[in-house]
Amino acid sequence: MSEESSGPAWVTVLLADSQPAIRYGVRSALEDVGGIAVVGEAATANATISETFRHQPDVLVIDPQLGEFSTVDVISRVARIAPETRVLVLSSADDDSAIRSALHAGARGYLIKSSDLDQVVRGVQVVAAGEAIVGKAIACRFGALMRSATGPDPYPFPQLTTREREVLDRIAAGKANSAIARELALAPKTISNRVSVVFGKLGVADRAQAIVLSRDAGLGRG
Structure with a gap:
């Protein structure tokens, strides 16, 4: 966790995505907002685990389809090594199975990569504040989606x-x-x-x- 010595606490963020262009776009959007510091990047699941353990970020923005591990494995490992880190998934997968798996594994938010960068920035802020967020594209399915996996x-x-x-x-x-x-x-x-x-x-x-x-x-x- 990071805090400016003479100011309010900053939200520290780690970006994990195999596509450099995605990481660059999200980093640029986040760094344009005061109070958010991108402390690292990762392009593989193993690097994500390593960098998360090293930086203990407030928020991990991740596309869980990084190759080595499943979505559940990656998010579960993050929860073990950095229990205070909140996970915001940014994925191209918008099927119910992928969303359900990520949320049940412990993700606090799920956004689709086609989301506006402003929404990604808001997602980071919301998740960092301890709340949860899902993209508008899947919000209408959210209640039924969660019930189908957990019951009422x-x-x-x-x-x-x-x-x-x-x-x-x-x-x-x-x-x-x-x-x-x-x-x-x-x-x-x-x-x-x-x-x-x-x-x-x-x-x-x-x-x-x-x-x-x-x-x-x-x-x-x-």
Whole structure:
């Protein structure tokens, strides 16, 4: 972990991808943002394990298809040698099996390589803050995807904060923003802002889509 001696803590990042162009693009985007330091790069699974152990980064951005080991092996090994390192997968694979394997192995986020670099930067920031994130391209499948592997999930949508999940649960129950504001003792404007954030994280366009997605994940039925 890295911290500036006279300033706030920096987020340290290790990039692991077999394609130099991908590493260069992500590094450039991250280094344009204050508070993020790329401490190393790796092009193979073995090098990823070695560099992770050496640097103990806050976030490992990785394409797990590095050749030597499976996705589960790579992420599991990282968890053993650097338990405080959070893994953000950046992969070209968007099939349910690949996503499920990575998340179950311990990845805190999963983005597709076609994602905008701004989204990758946000992914690093979100994961570093202890939250989870999935790309908009797979967000609509996320609840069902996790349930298919683990059964009913008592904590669906890990990309949401506890308060955001409380808001979504009430949206799923069909409650208006004004009712949600009263129940949570928050200002209507605050609820409106939180609803917008929730929709963005879920990748939905409107309330109807949010209700369908959240009820499918078991919310709104308490």
